[in-house]
Amino acid sequence: MLGAISGDIIGSAYDWHPVKRTSFSLFVPESTFTDDTVLTVAVADSILHGAPYAVSFRNWGTRYPDVGYGGRFQEWLASPAPEPYGSFGNGSAMRVSPVAYAFDSLDAVIEEATRTAEPTHNHPEGVKGAQAIAAAIFLARDGRSKDIIRTYIETTFDYDLRLSLAQIREDYELDETCQGSVPEAITAFLESGSFEESVRNAVSLGGDADTQACIAGAIAEAFYGSVPDKIETKVRQILPAEMTAILDKFYAKYVHLRPRM
Ligand SMILES: [Mg+2]
Structure with missing residues (x-):
């Protein structure tokens, strides 16, 4: 979760x-x-305090209205009777990370990831993006190897992870769909040797930098076991106190990472 938020903040400038x-x-x-970041915190808030995801999205979304939401999400926030709108944008994947810590089996994580997607991203590709990232984070925090994570994602979700980062980077452009940005963000993690390198890889694609760094950072934190102190310190200075409060409460209850040997 902190990895996701760090990736978002680092990617935001690019x-x-x-x-x-x-x-x-x-x-x-x-x-x-x-x-x-706002919607990642909203997911953690729901898990901690039991509000339905849609309620948390609207609560946090209306408190922080000007942070780069897609047009249809803004309409959803403003609607008196919000309905899912079949999105397959990468918003479902960027907000899902807390789920991977709060549930203790791959099946339960995938089921809950589906629930986080459904209020807005109820297109099969939108649901799949959330499921794949939650599963990757769960496997990473469970100590699985990159080979296992790669194979699981390819076979379960049918994402093509064969292109290298250098091959993707060549002519890659902004793509805010799950299917056009989630596999690339996963590759940014797979080709890394550290948390920082994952985030740098994601930004270097020259696409949806904050969201792809958010996704790569979320997996990398779980895999490498932490976000480096120098990054965490800066990120905490940028976050509002009510967000760090949710973060701290969530980590105390659910996040018990160990550095990978
Ligand atoms: Mg963003």
């Missing part, structure tokens, strides 16, 4: 200014949290 390289400043004055 969302409209794509970089095609892994060397860039992690934090610049414009670095900020965006919709990915």
Whole structure:
């Protein structure tokens, strides 16, 4: 979860200014949290306090209205009678990470990931994006190897992970669909040797930088066992207190990572 938020904040500066390289400043004055962070916190809040996901999305979404939501999500937030709108945007994948810590089997994680997608992203590709990322995070925190994670994601969700990061990067552009950004974010993690490298890889694609770094960062935190202190310190300075309060409560209750040997 902290990995997701860190990726969002680091990627935020490069969302409209794509970089095609892994060397860039992690934090610049414009670095900020965006919709990915707000809705990740909303998912954690629901898990901690029992509100339905749709209620939390609206609660947090209306409190932080100007953080880069898609147009249809904004309409959903404003609607007096919000209905799922069949989205297959990558919003379902970027907000799902807390689920992977709060449930103790792969089946339960996938089922709950579906529930987080359904209020808005009830298109099969939208649901699949949430399921695949929650499953990848669960397997990573469960100590599984990258080979196992890769094979599981390819065979269960039919994402094609054969292209290397360099091959993807060549002509990759902004794509906010699950099917056009989630596999690439997973590859950013798979080709990394550290948390920081995962996030740098994701941003270097030059696509949906904050969301792809959020997704890669979420898996990387679970796999490598932590977010480096220097990144966590900066991220906490940027987050509002009511978000760090949810984060701390969630970690105390659900997150027990160990560094990978
Ligand atoms: Mg965003």
